[in-house]
Amino acid sequence: MVADLFWKSHNPMGAPRSDQYKSAIWYADEAQLNTINSIKESLTEKYEQELTTEVLPLQEFYVAEDYHQKYSLQRHRNVMSVFKLMYSEFGSFVGSTAAARLNGFSARQGSRGLFDGEKRQYGIDLNELEKVVRF
Numbered sequence: 001m002v003a004d005l006f007w008k009s010h011n012p013m014g015a016p017r018s019d020q021y022k023s024a025i026w027y028a029d030e031a032q033l034n035t036i037n038s039i040k041e042s043l044t045e046k047y048e049q050e051l052t053t054e055v056l057p058l059q060e061f062y063v064a065e066d067y068h069q070k071y072s073l074q075r076h077r078n079v080m081s082v083f084k085l086m087y088s089e090f091g092s093f094v095g096s097t098a099a100a101r102l103n104g105f106s107a108r109q110g111s112r113g114l115f116d117g118e119k120r121q122y123g124i125d126l127n128e129l130e131k132v133v134r135f
Helices: 002-008 030-047 077-086 090-094 097-106 112-121 126-132
Strands: 024-027 054-057
Touching: 002 030, 024 030, 030 054, 077 090, 077 097, 077 126, 097 112, 097 126, 112 126
Parallel strands: 024 054
Antiparallel strands: none
8 A cells, every 4th residue: 555655664753854855645535635644643643742744635746856766776876777778768767667666675665575576577687686675
């Protein structure tokens, strides 16, 4: 579930630094809002204090700057050089399922078993892939 993954992948107690870097989750409909609020209530009880993550209605969406896209993955130059050959346009790289998956693995999301089951599908040297993942 995406909402559950969101709550697990950031600090919901962190102090907001600015509007640009605030902790927030946006919902598109009532079902999403109910799911988000349910998880937020559970975490509020667990931490015994109010969370700083804002819950906001989705209105306009702005794509972040290129250097923020697939941030964890972009630190791995050898793998990125392969992606640059695969995708002539940066936007295609950003929209790539393979890039999304590897970015998640490089940020300690997912599992070793999941990665091992997928790694041969990426078309990237396995030794280089091992340098990307962090479990």
